[in-house]
Amino acid sequence: MKTTNKKTKILITGAGLCGSLLGLRLAQRGYHVDILEKRPDMRKAVVDGGRSINLALSDRGLAGLKLVGLEEKVRELCIPMHGRLIHDVEGNTFASNYSGREGEYINSISREELNKLLLDEADKYEDVQIDFDDAVTSVDLKNASVTYHDSETDTEKEWKADIVLGTDGAGSVVRKAMMKQRDFLFSHSMNWLPHGYKELNIPPTENGKWRIEKNFLHIWPRGGFMLIALPNLDGSFTLTLFMQYDGDGPAFNKIKTDQEITDFFTTYFKDVMEHIPDLIEQYHTNPAPPLGTVRCSPWTAYGTSLIMGDAAHAIVPFYGQGMNASFEDVVVFDEMLDQHENWSDAFDAFSKTRKPDADAIADLALDNFVEMRDSVANPNFQLKRQIEMRLEAAFAKAEYQSKYSLVTFPEEGISYREAMLKGRAQDKAILWLLENDQIKVEDDLNDLLKSIQQKTEEVLWLRG
Amino acid sequence: MKTTNKKTKILITGAGLCGSLLGLRLAQRGYHVDILEKRPDMRKAVVDGGRSINLALSDRGLAGLKLVGLEEKVRELCIPMHGRLIHDVEGNTFASNYSGREGEYINSISREELNKLLLDEADKYEDVQIDFDDAVTSVDLKNASVTYHDSETDTEKEWKADIVLGTDGAGSVVRKAMMKQRDFLFSHSMNWLPHGYKELNIPPTENGKWRIEKNFLHIWPRGGFMLIALPNLDGSFTLTLFMQYDGDGPAFNKIKTDQEITDFFTTYFKDVMEHIPDLIEQYHTNPAPPLGTVRCSPWTAYGTSLIMGDAAHAIVPFYGQGMNASFEDVVVFDEMLDQHENWSDAFDAFSKTRKPDADAIADLALDNFVEMRDSVANPNFQLKRQIEMRLEAAFAKAEYQSKYSLVTFPEEGISYREAMLKGRAQDKAILWLLENDQIKVEDDLNDLLKSIQQKTEEVLWLRG
Numbered sequence: 001m002k003t004t005n006k007k008t009k010i011l012i013t014g015a016g017l018c019g020s021l022l023g024l025r026l027a028q029r030g031y032h033v034d035i036l037e038k039r040p041d042m043r044k045a046v047v048d049g050g051r052s053i054n055l056a057l058s059d060r061g062l063a064g065l066k067l068v069g070l071e072e073k074v075r076e077l078c079i080p081m082h083g084r085l086i087h088d089v090e091g092n093t094f095a096s097n098y099s100g101r102e103g104e105y106i107n108s109i110s111r112e113e114l115n116k117l118l119l120d121e122a123d124k125y126e127d128v129q130i131d132f133d134d135a136v137t138s139v140d141l142k143n144a145s146v147t148y149h150d151s152e153t154d155t156e157k158e159w160k161a162d163i164v165l166g167t168d169g170a171g172s173v174v175r176k177a178m179m180k181q182r183d184f185l186f187s188h189s190m191n192w193l194p195h196g197y198k199e200l201n202i203p204p205t206e207n208g209k210w211r212i213e214k215n216f217l218h219i220w221p222r223g224g225f226m227l228i229a230l231p232n233l234d235g236s237f238t239l240t241l242f243m244q245y246d247g248d249g250p251a252f253n254k255i256k257t258d259q260e261i262t263d264f265f266t267t268y269f270k271d272v273m274e275h276i277p278d279l280i281e282q283y284h285t286n287p288a289p290p291l292g293t294v295r296c297s298p299w300t301a302y303g304t305s306l307i308m309g310d311a312a313h314a315i316v317p318f319y320g321q322g323m324n325a326s327f328e329d330v331v332v333f334d335e336m337l338d339q340h341e342n343w344s345d346a347f348d349a350f351s352k353t354r355k356p357d358a359d360a361i362a363d364l365a366l367d368n369f370v371e372m373r374d375s376v377a378n379p380n381f382q383l384k385r386q387i388e389m390r391l392e393a394a395f396a397k398a399e400y401q402s403k404y405s406l407v408t409f410p411e412e413g414i415s416y417r418e419a420m421l422k423g424r425a426q427d428k429a430i431l432w433l434l435e436n437d438q439i440k441v442e443d444d445l446n447d448l449l450k451s452i453q454q455k456t457e458e459v460l461w462l463r464g
Numbered sequence: 465m466k467t468t469n470k471k472t473k474i475l476i477t478g479a480g481l482c483g484s485l486l487g488l489r490l491a492q493r494g495y496h497v498d499i500l501e502k503r504p505d506m507r508k509a510v511v512d513g514g515r516s517i518n519l520a521l522s523d524r525g526l527a528g529l530k531l532v533g534l535e536e537k538v539r540e541l542c543i544p545m546h547g548r549l550i551h552d553v554e555g556n557t558f559a560s561n562y563s564g565r566e567g568e569y570i571n572s573i574s575r576e577e578l579n580k581l582l583l584d585e586a587d588k589y590e591d592v593q594i595d596f597d598d599a600v601t602s603v604d605l606k607n608a609s610v611t612y613h614d615s616e617t618d619t620e621k622e623w624k625a626d627i628v629l630g631t632d633g634a635g636s637v638v639r640k641a642m643m644k645q646r647d648f649l650f651s652h653s654m655n656w657l658p659h660g661y662k663e664l665n666i667p668p669t670e671n672g673k674w675r676i677e678k679n680f681l682h683i684w685p686r687g688g689f690m691l692i693a694l695p696n697l698d699g700s701f702t703l704t705l706f707m708q709y710d711g712d713g714p715a716f717n718k719i720k721t722d723q724e725i726t727d728f729f730t731t732y733f734k735d736v737m738e739h740i741p742d743l744i745e746q747y748h749t750n751p752a753p754p755l756g757t758v759r760c761s762p763w764t765a766y767g768t769s770l771i772m773g774d775a776a777h778a779i780v781p782f783y784g785q786g787m788n789a790s791f792e793d794v795v796v797f798d799e800m801l802d803q804h805e806n807w808s809d810a811f812d813a814f815s816k817t818r819k820p821d822a823d824a825i826a827d828l829a830l831d832n833f834v835e836m837r838d839s840v841a842n843p844n845f846q847l848k849r850q851i852e853m854r855l856e857a858a859f860a861k862a863e864y865q866s867k868y869s870l871v872t873f874p875e876e877g878i879s880y881r882e883a884m885l886k887g888r889a890q891d892k893a894i895l896w897l898l899e900n901d902q903i904k905v906e907d908d909l910n911d912l913l914k915s916i917q918q919k920t921e922e923v924l925w926l927r928g
Contacts, residue, residue, distance in 0.1 A: 185656035185658075185754055185756075186656075187653075187654060187655040187656050187756075188653065188654060189651075189652065189653030189654070189655070189759070190651060190652060190653070191651040191653070192649035192650075192651050194649075290649055292649075292651075295653070428925075428926045429926075432922075432925065432926060458896075459926050461892075461896065462892045462893075462896060462923050462926055462927065463892075463926065463927050
């Protein structure tokens with residue numbers, strides 16, 4: 001089917017962040033789009049048990065919002081975070097900036113507020129039709145036909161489209177249909193961490209202010225586990241405790257009673273405890289779901305269907321790139337629509353182009369958990385960050401970007417995969433040069449840059 | 465349940481290579497073992513459409529056979545292969561030995577003959593009961609209870625055991641039961657290559673001799689695809705064509721007609737064609753199944769069940785290690801039984817210890833496809849092999865083993881994972897030293913060894 005045919009019946013499954021941005025963009029391109037969403041309309045009902053969940057929004061995600069003309073509106077929902085603020089066990093704090101360059105920061109944003117904004121914007125287009133409370137139950141990929149539970153009539157209904165775009169998240173029903181078919185080889189994996197996560201909340205002060213420094217991503221790294229906090233506009237912080245379920249040392253399945261909870265926080269997070277009067281209640285109430293990585297290939301079937309976002313590549317949250325990767329998907333897919341005449345060609349091209357980048361950010365996110373948990377452990381890591389700050393402050397992006405910058409504040413066109421390969425090699429190069437006394441933090445900047453670039457090239461070759 | 469309790473009801477699903485070796489070993493340890501096998505008894509019926517399929521047996525597999533006292537008997541079924549014999553498009557051949565040391569070679573062996581021998585040996589133990597034609601249809605892991613189709617009565621029956629050992633191959637029903645449970649997090653992946661494989665046969669000469677050199681693994685590397693051949697005792701060779709299904713260049717889905725088959729072989733494998741009078745018929749008759757890698761974790765559930773061999777870690781065949789890895793599983797599991805008092809502890813320990821090695825050989829096997837297909841491409845690869853041959857001939861194993869040797873002829877205790885890490889680093893080190901003119905093939909042997917060891921250490925650090 002031709003992409004020039006604006007009457008193509010497009011069905012999107014899922015009106016989360018990715019689905020609503022995608023629907024909005026396709027409407028802007030002149031298509032009629034139907035979206036089925038299993039949850040109620042979050043603009044009318046309380047979702048996620050009323051908990052406030054925030055996310056890190058950075059340049060790749062902002063590019064997606066810019067594409068649909070929403071960058072400025074979204075900025076109003078953002079709280080800039082200029083770096084990590086690391087809290088040690090004694091309660092001391094250390095700041096570590098995300099970049100040595102001016103104006104490079106990440107943003108804390110409410111998942112719900114952002115999603116609502118995208119839904120509101122999509123609703124402005126007559127050609128976007130969103131049906132809430134309608135859960136897709138099965139997908140006939142060959143015929144681009146979807147069975148869903150219609151909440152109004154409480155019956156199973158069928159929806160026949162021309163193409164199905166699956167943005168139905170990590171548990172995607174569209175992906176499951178791809179797994180079940182026997183017409184082509186579908187590779188897939190589901191990998192769980194031994195760690196789960198539990199969200200907690202630091203309330204605002206009485207006059208609506210932030211109880212700890214506002215413009216940072218706070219980390220309490222404790223080796224095998226950690227706590228992080230991101231600020232909300234109302235003065236509260238959303239905390240997330242990442243910890244193993246079982247094993248030696250602290251673990252969710254060993255911290256159950258009031259006393260165990262109190263002991264645990266007193267020992268490891270004393271400075272946080274004083275800010276949360278109802279900590280024990282929150283700990284009991286909030287679940288501790290697992291963290292998994294979904295990979296698969298291809299992301300398209302029969303020329304009729306494509307999966308995007310978490311449906312195709314759910315990742316762990318430690319690089320703050322889950323939403324950003326999904327929004328970048330929409331940017332890349334939009335380019336594919338410019339380049340290809342048929343939907344099936346655009347689907348193929350998107351799947352092939354984007355898959356290596358999804359794999360890269362999945363790997364980077366897994367690595368970063370270790371780095372965050374241990375971020376005070378290796379003294380050479382601190383020296384490395386100092387060198388990188390100096391280089392970023394002194395040179396243009398094209399000359400030097402740290403791994404974090406390559407991923408988070410990329411120069412135009414730097415993919416996740418390039419960021420991973422170059423960033424990892426650079427990290428190893430700097431650490432090796434420090435370890436072997438071949439560079440010092442205070443060396444001449446041009447000499448530093450040259451040594452690091454040269455060793456990075458070698459490491460790229462040796463790691464290849 | 466205690467491992468000292470010799471009345472433990474042990475059920476093994478699958479009497480293939482891994483299951484029959486495992487059953488035999490457990491009987492030797494004094495247990496009673498029941499085995500359910502879905503296929504007919506290969507000692508009485510024709511299996512695999514009567515095709516002759518052979519495998520490479522090397523030191524890790526031989527250690528498993530030694531454990532049960534069968535090494536000598538198995539040697540009688542083996543044809544030693546001392547190296548690769550590479551055939552170029554013009555029909556020229558080049559030998560490349562597997563090791564620079566005397567007595568280090570791999571063996572071509574018939575899968576069927578080896579399996580029959582293991583079944584015969586197992587049958588000598590009264591405490592081994594093998595039921596053929598009985599396919600397991602579902603597994604209740606918690607209760608160690610299995611439902612199977614009983615061929616005699618054509619009914620579904622249940623088998624209640626104390627422990628279930630799943631050696632039911634890549635499509636394991638036991639693994640699928642682990643995937644379905646919701647009591648613990650089970651990570652798993654199924655990754656397909658874009659290539660399939662088609663087996664063909666070179667018949668013996670009229671007086672039962674081999675038409676091409678007997679004691680080699682023959683390779684016709686052609687970049688994106690390749691043909692290999694392993695000798696059989698009857699003078700025939702089993703050929704395997706590895707080729708993509710679709711895409712640019714030769715592909716199974718583009719080579720269908722008699723003319724296309726003839727053209728393809730004439731262009732790329734002219735020297736093989738003359739040996740196979742019924743090539744076109746064989747090509748039409750034999751299927752081209754896909755090649756996949758199965759990974760999962762943990763390999764055990766509820767303290768009642770364990771998967772081993774291909775059921776836990778099916779790999780692609782390019783390192784000739786599939787069967788060897790499964791036999792080594794039995795050796796490692798046997799050690800776990802010595803070390804642990806409870807079956808569940810032995811299962812946990814086996815799963816944790818063995819999983820990194822299974823991942824390593826899976827990765828190595830994938831890498832080796834590229835090396836085999838391109839084995840004549842890079843001139844530095846040839847120089848590297850010459851250097852490695854010299855080092856292996858001059859020094860003890862502890863001082864130098866190539867990646868191939870570390871994997872295939874390991875010094876006692878070298879795991880697949882150690883072989884992968886060290887072997888890959890060594891390869892990169894030698895290629896880097898050659899590329900940067902820091903070593904030459906004819907250098908003093910002690911100097912060569914020192915340079916390579918030093919650079920290897922650095923590469924290990926930089927790749928880590």
